[in-house]
Amino acid sequence: MENIVILDCGSQFTQLIARRIRELKVHSEIMPWDATLEEVEARSPMGVVISGGPRSVLEEGSPWIDPAILNMSVPVMGLCYGMQYICKAMGGRVRSSTSREYGRAHVTIVDDKATVYDGVPSRIQVWMSHGDDVEAIPENMVLTAKTDDGVVAGFRSLDGRLVAFQYHPEVAHTEHGMTMLSNFLFKVCGCNGDWDLGDWVESSVASIRSKVGDDRVICGLSGGVDSSVAAALVSKAIGDRLQCIFVDTGMLRDREAEEVLESYEAMDLNVVHVDASERFLTALEGVTDPERKRKIIGELFVRVFEAESAKISDAKWLLQGTLYPDVIESGHQGKNAAVIKSHHNVGGLPEDMDLKVLEPLRDLFKDEVRAIGRILDVPQDIVNRHPFPGPGLAVRCLGDITKEKLDVLRKADRIYIDEIKRAGLYDSIWQAFAVLLPVYTVGVMGDDRTYARVLALRAITSSDGMTAEWFRFPMEVLDRVSTRICNEVSGVNRVVYDVTSKPPATIEWE
Numbered sequence: 001m002e003n004i005v006i007l008d009c010g011s012q013f014t015q016l017i018a019r020r021i022r023e024l025k026v027h028s029e030i031m032p033w034d035a036t037l038e039e040v041e042a043r044s045p046m047g048v049v050i051s052g053g054p055r056s057v058l059e060e061g062s063p064w065i066d067p068a069i070l071n072m073s074v075p076v077m078g079l080c081y082g083m084q085y086i087c088k089a090m091g092g093r094v095r096s097s098t099s100r101e102y103g104r105a106h107v108t109i110v111d112d113k114a115t116v117y118d119g120v121p122s123r124i125q126v127w128m129s130h131g132d133d134v135e136a137i138p139e140n141m142v143l144t145a146k147t148d149d150g151v152v153a154g155f156r157s158l159d160g161r162l163v164a165f166q167y168h169p170e171v172a173h174t175e176h177g178m179t180m181l182s183n184f185l186f187k188v189c190g191c192n193g194d195w196d197l198g199d200w201v202e203s204s205v206a207s208i209r210s211k212v213g214d215d216r217v218i219c220g221l222s223g224g225v226d227s228s229v230a231a232a233l234v235s236k237a238i239g240d241r242l243q244c245i246f247v248d249t250g251m252l253r254d255r256e257a258e259e260v261l262e263s264y265e266a267m268d269l270n271v272v273h274v275d276a277s278e279r280f281l282t283a284l285e286g287v288t289d290p291e292r293k294r295k296i297i298g299e300l301f302v303r304v305f306e307a308e309s310a311k312i313s314d315a316k317w318l319l320q321g322t323l324y325p326d327v328i329e330s331g332h333q334g335k336n337a338a339v340i341k342s343h344h345n346v347g348g349l350p351e352d353m354d355l356k357v358l359e360p361l362r363d364l365f366k367d368e369v370r371a372i373g374r375i376l377d378v379p380q381d382i383v384n385r386h387p388f389p390g391p392g393l394a395v396r397c398l399g400d401i402t403k404e405k406l407d408v409l410r411k412a413d414r415i416y417i418d419e420i421k422r423a424g425l426y427d428s429i430w431q432a433f434a435v436l437l438p439v440y441t442v443g444v445m446g447d448d449r450t451y452a453r454v455l456a457l458r459a460i461t462s463s464d465g466m467t468a469e470w471f472r473f474p475m476e477v478l479d480r481v482s483t484r485i486c487n488e489v490s491g492v493n494r495v496v497y498d499v500t501s502k503p504p505a506t507i508e509w510e
Contacts, residue, residue, distance in 0.1 A: 002194060003028070003043055004048070008033055011052035013079075015030070016170045017170045025196070034066075035066070041072070047184065053081040076163075080168060081130075083165060095132065097131055107145045107167065110145060111144040119183070124176055126174045128166065153166045163184060216317070217319050223385075226369060231319065233360055246272070280297065288400050293510070309355060317356050320359050322359040324364060384427060387507075393409055396508070397436045416432065433459075434455055482495040
């Protein structure tokens with residue numbers, strides 16, 4: 001299998017690089033920046049990518065890759081920090097920028113012999129995110145691109161084996177970014193693009209059988225895409241030795257439990273329904289910090305499964321639908337990666353947990369999981385379902401959690417989603433949800449003054465959840481949603497719409 005190794009220097013875009021490469025049908029694998037030459041060579045890469053990162057190559061203790069990797073027989077591409085590392089490691093000069101450059105910029109291609117720019121216009125918009133820049137490229141390197149201010153935006157070796165970009169071709173805001181990545185993979189590295197998810201399913205099934213042996217596995221089903229596809233995959237591997245448990249945490253959406261259980265019945269899964277809503281609500285009483293909410297829910301979630309596992313002979317594994325974005329946002333991929341937020345199925349597991357964790361999807365992105373769900377014949381109403389956070393409505397009800405607040409949020413969220421579906425927009429949106437804010441405003445209903453809560457609406461488009469744009473609704477849809485919520489949901493008198501993309505915001509509010 002063709003493989004591209006990505007050395008992670010702590011960038012929040014590292015997983016996005018991996019995803020873009022996979023979109024081009026080439027397998028990609030992330031390794032920490034301090035992987036040795038021998039460890040990298042053992043993965044038999046066709047090429048190596050050095051990611052961006054939050055540190056400066058001018059700082060002591062910043063990621064410093066084994067320089068021998070630059071002399072491998074395979075091509076190497078450096079992005080942002082990766083470019084600055086290559087420059088400094090090979091004798092060029094890097095300086096601290098007079099001001100951090102973040103966001104859209106324009107560059108001009110100045111090298112018509114650079115293979116990575118085949119088919120790319122001479123001037124393009126790119127996405128920058130850096131605090132240092134290259135003052136002088138190394139000897140025997142060729143300048144390939146520069147900014148409007150004359151700053152180095154790209155260079156290559158004379159033979160084209162080493163290429164570097166100051167900007168991020170993996171980000172959607174960079175025009176022709178996929179063309180540049182494609183040129184690197186197929187024209188520089190010589191890849192063919194033969195990676196297939198169907199093959200991944202078969203190899204994963206074999207791996208699960210080998211790892212689990214004759215043990216039983218407990219699966220924490222949530223009703224979302226991730227846990228459902230994970231269950232379908234493990235069920236294919238070990239059959240009825242998978243025992244699924246659907247826990248009602250009290251943080252679910254309106255009528256979600258009933259709808260989900262009907263879907264699982266159609267999938268022929270062994271499912272036990274556990275109503276633990278009172279336990280979760282009690283544990284969360286008075287808690288306002290979002291990280292504490294996630295930790296509490298994560299630990300209690302596992303404890304519920306441990307209690308159920310005592311009733312099942314040979315239950316030794318806890319199956320979770322952890323994905324790549326969960327891992328990277330929790331700071332678990334590569335040294336120096338920044339923690340944006342912990343996820344209940346990554347950072348919230350208790351150290352003394354009795355069950356071993358099985359995470360067969362942790363190297364995949366959401367759209368890849370959906371594709372695997374279709375291969376495994378998971379019902380379409382689950383496969384096409386919008387992402388839902390593990391902690392559920394607990395991180396969409398800002399401030400402390402009460403049943404009364406959750407009921408208000410459930411009613412509003414149901415109206416919002418119903419109107420989106422009524423408008424035929426559900427499948428055009430990556431994720432849409434309501435957020436109940438700990439804010440009261442003055443309003444008027446009829447002849448009476450009101451003092452009630454504010455509800456925020458969020459809807460975004462994305463290909464993988466790593467970056468996202470806010471969804472441009474027809475105004476009449478937002479009008480209907482706002483009117484219905486204020487009229488039908490007691491306790492809300494104001495509705496606002498979130499028009500912030502990711503970055504700078506995350507998708508969820510907590």
